[in-house]
Amino acid sequence: MERVGTETNGVADHLDPARALGRVAIAAAGIGIFDWDLRTGVLAWDERLLEMFGYDRESFGGTIESFDSAVHPDDVPLVHRAIREAIETAGEYAAEYRVVRADGVTRWVTARGLALPGPDGTAVRLLGAAFDSTAERDHEVRVARVLEAMPTAFFSVDTHWRFTYVNSSAEQLLQRHRDELLGKDLWDLFPEAVGSRFEKSYRLAVETGEPVNFDAYYPAPLDAWYEVHAWPTPDGLSVYFLDVSGRRRDAALAAAAARRAQLASTVAVELSETLEAEEAVGRLAKLVVPVLADWSVVTLVEPGEPRRGPRLRDVGSWHHDPGRRALVDRYATQRLASLTPQSFLNRAARTGETVVVPGDATASMLEVLVPGEASELLRHLDPGNAVVLPLRGRGRTVGVLSLFHDRGRAPLTDEDLQLAADVAGRAGLALDNARLYKEQLTLAEGLQRSLLTKPPSPDHLQIEVRYEPAAEAARVGGDWYDAFLQPDGATVLVIGDVVGHDVLAAAEMGQVRSILRGIAVATGGAPAQVLGTVDKAMRTLQTESIATAVVARLEQTPEELAQHRTRVRWSNAGHPMPMLLHADGTVEPLKDGKPDPLLGIMPDAPRHETEVVLERDSTLLLYTDGLVERRDMPVRDGMARLEALLAELAPKDLGLAELCDELLTRVLPGRREDDVALVAVRLHPQDEPRPPEAGPVEVPPDVPEDPAAPEQQA
Structure with a gap:
């Protein structure tokens, strides 16, 4: 069992050295100290309290039951009620009871204490003092001895709010000697309390007969925060208070x-x-x-x-x-x-x-x-x-x-x-x-747009191109489109995507695009030949780029020219397949069997071509994967969605420019994850005037004129 006292490790361990004088006063007054830990049940007494109850250190059990066994049976209910009220309210404990000592002698004991709350406000300790009051003649003197010895500030006022008692701790906190306080009006001496939380709470306690507990600040000259416990008595009001300014400051x-x-x-x-x-x-x-x-x-x-x-x-x-x-x-x-x-x-x-x-x-x-x-x-x-x-x-x-x-x-x-x-x-x-x-975004987008030139406008074809950059600079990069005429008058469409996203990818795209365009025009070659030559040129030039691409060539034999039919021949280097919107509104993905490798991987690999005959008023669409791929949607699902959307838009008989714009509006999210390139071509009848929506004819001067154009037939 723990000891309590100036010479022990119980209550004394919790006392501040500044309170040493109080402990000396307690010892001189013959007051015993107790400390009951409500969480563990351990009840600690000092030597004076043991002597008061007729125990020695070995015979005292250190529990509340040991205490109960020494209290006169008739007084146990009263004591328990006082303890219970103190614990439930985390307030004051006061009791006067008889003790029957082991030697048969009965003594009166007066006890005062305080239930201390834990962080959640629930009482965790009951700390106090007791003294043998048998020989005392006056109850008020006995209480004064206890209160004077306590380190907690205490004062009482009568029903007219005049000070009737002030202990030494209260003198210190109130910064006035008791002679200046006793018999004086509380509100006259402390005018700043008038109308404050102090006055309102004190008057409430007196009016209701219920104790009050609160924290409040008192301005200069006290300039401190106080934790206050006040309870009414038949003679007025009793108040315990602690300076908690440090706690508040912390x-x-x-x-x-x-x-x-x-x-x-x-x-x-x-x-x-x-x-x-x-x-x-x-x-x-x-x-x-x-x-x-x-x-x-x-x-x-x-x-x-x-x-x-x-x-x-x-x-x-x-x-x-x-x-x-x-x-x-x-x-x-x-x-x-x-x-x-x-x-x-x-x-x-x-x-x-x-x-x-x-x-x-x-x-x-x-x-x-x-x-x-x-x-x-x-x-x-x-x-x-x-x-x-x-x-x-x-x-x-x-x-x-x-x-x-x-x-x-x-x-x-x-x-x-x-x-x-x-x-x-x-x-x-x-x-x-x-x-x-x-x-970076401006540079990448500007570089890319500078390389995406305006397409030609052959008489029998209408070509529309679109480019939409990604929402983030880090995603702008390698997508490109191209459309140009070869020396024999054939129209070449290109769509491609260099692997990577940044300014470097945009620059590499410019290199690949220029190589492809130059080879296609210089050689007049077919799509597979062009892609194969480009792949070898990239190796020779030590271009480390990897790219996907589709090259499509629109051409006519004399027989096809007479029949007003055009043939498209294409080769695919690992790129999403083109879409063909027929004149009757049906949509056909242009499959080409086993895809050829990407550019920059296997320069010597053979490349293949596929061709299909296009009727007038049909539309061919080439695009990059940004149109059909999302983080939450694979390319295959995106292509199926694009195919369905083209079929949905076909009956609306949109112009080619309107069709491209509608596709981008319907397919692309508000914040694009990837850049998107798109090139579309529509075959207008060769034996009729060029429709106004197609704009004027614009072709290089050294390219043969379309022999099927109406003005050439006149």
């Missing part, structure tokens, strides 16, 4: 740290979930309020003319007070034009260093603002202090975060400034990444 610091950590996490998530960093950085103004500022403005720093320096643009603002947000928004739209070159914003943007606005922020900022609407708005906003932080990218300032505090709020601490700098750093890198991404 909790506030922990909460502030949690808010700072949450802010850093939120900013990181907001900036990492999108490549639209300008929008995300604009939202930064809202994210930092109110943890780091009462209101804020976010500014982008963009390249400007060499003589004028960078160009500033405000992209976000926020105020913690909804009624003042419009004021901040208006200020953000007006301030840049009114800033002088010496402004704190310009200094942060120019030097890339954090600028703490000196002194009174409003007065300091007005000195660097040209008089006008912006300066008047600033006077209304009236910030007390401010700090301006650069948003740094890779070796450059890409933005500025301005943080403002209303009057009455302290400037940012060093810890807050470090957090603000971390947030600004994250935002700067995100913004820089977004600009690099945009530059």
Whole structure:
């Protein structure tokens, strides 16, 4: 069993050294100490309490049953009721009872204590003191001895709110000697309590007859938080109270740290979930309020003319007070034009260093603002202090975060400034990444579009081409289309896809496209011959690209010309098969048996051709896999979907341009995962005038004219 006392390891282990004087007083008064752990059931007594009950260390069992066995049987119910009420309310314990000692002597014992709550508010310990009150003549004197020895502050008032008792701990916390308090009115001595939580709770306890427990802050001169337990008595009100300012301060610091950590996490998530960093950085103004500022403005720093320096643009603002947000928004739209070159914003943007606005922020900022609407708005906003932080990218300032505090709020601490700098750093890198991404996207798309030239317009054919880049720069790359005439007048259609997605893939696509186009025109060869020669040329030129492609050649023999029929011959290097929309509305995937290998893998492998005769008003469609493949849809399912959609659109009798646009609108998602190239050709009747929708005839000057054109037959 644990011992309790100044010489033991029980209750004394829980006593603060600062309370040593109280323990000395307890020992001198002959008061025994008890500590009952409600979780384990262990009841610890000091030597004085053992002696009081007639036990020695060996005979005392250290349980509540050992205590019960010494209490007079008639007093056990009363004692149990007092203990139960203290535990249930986590409040005061008070009891006076008889003890029957082992030697047959009966003594009166007076006990006072307090049930201490755990983190969840439930009592976990009952701690207190008891003394032999047999010889005492006055109950109030006996209680005073206990209360005076307790380290907890205690005072009592009568029904007229006059102090009747104050222990030494209360003297210390109330910062007044008891002679200044006893007999005086509580509300006169402590006017700040009038109308506060203290007065309301005390009066409620007196009116209802029920004890109250609460935490409340008392302003200067006490300037402290108190945990208060007050209960009414027939003579007035008794109050226990503890200074919990340290606990409150620790909790506030922990909460502030949690808010700072949450802010850093939120900013990181907001900036990492999108490549639209300008929008995300604009939202930064809202994210930092109110943890780091009462209101804020976010500014982008963009390249400007060499003589004028960078160009500033405000992209976000926020105020913690909804009624003042419009004021901040208006200020953000007006301030840049009114800033002088010496402004704190310009200094942060120019030097890339954090600028703490000196002194009174409003007065300091007005000195660097040209008089006008912006300066008047600033006077209304009236910030007390401010700090301006650069948003740094890779070796450059890409933005500025301005943080403002209303009057009455302290400037940012060093810890807050470090957090603000971390947030600004994250935002700067995100913004820089977004600009690099945009530059890469523009470069890749521009390079690719520069290589996708306008198709020819032979009299008997209408050719439409489309290219849609991927939504992400990393996905823009190797898709291409081509359409041109060979020297004998045959029309060649090409669709291809270089493996890879980036600027390098776009450049490699340009190489492969140029090689194929040059070989096809120079040799006038058929599709299989062209692809085979291209494959060998890639090996000779040490082009490390791998690509899929379809080359299709539309040609006519004299007999076919007379019959107004055209034959398409194609060769496929591992590419999705073309689709043929017949004049009657049926759709036919152009299968070609076993597919030939991709370009760049087996240059010496034989290549094959397939041909089919096309009737007038039929449409041939070549496309890249971006049209038919998704992460959640394999190519085979995508091709089946495309085939069904072509069949659905056929009865609408759409023009070729409308058909291409409708296909892209219906098939492609809003945010494309891959780039898409498309080339479509429609065969118009050769013995009729070219339809207006096909546009004018445009062919190279050295290509033979179409002998079947109506103007040539006249």
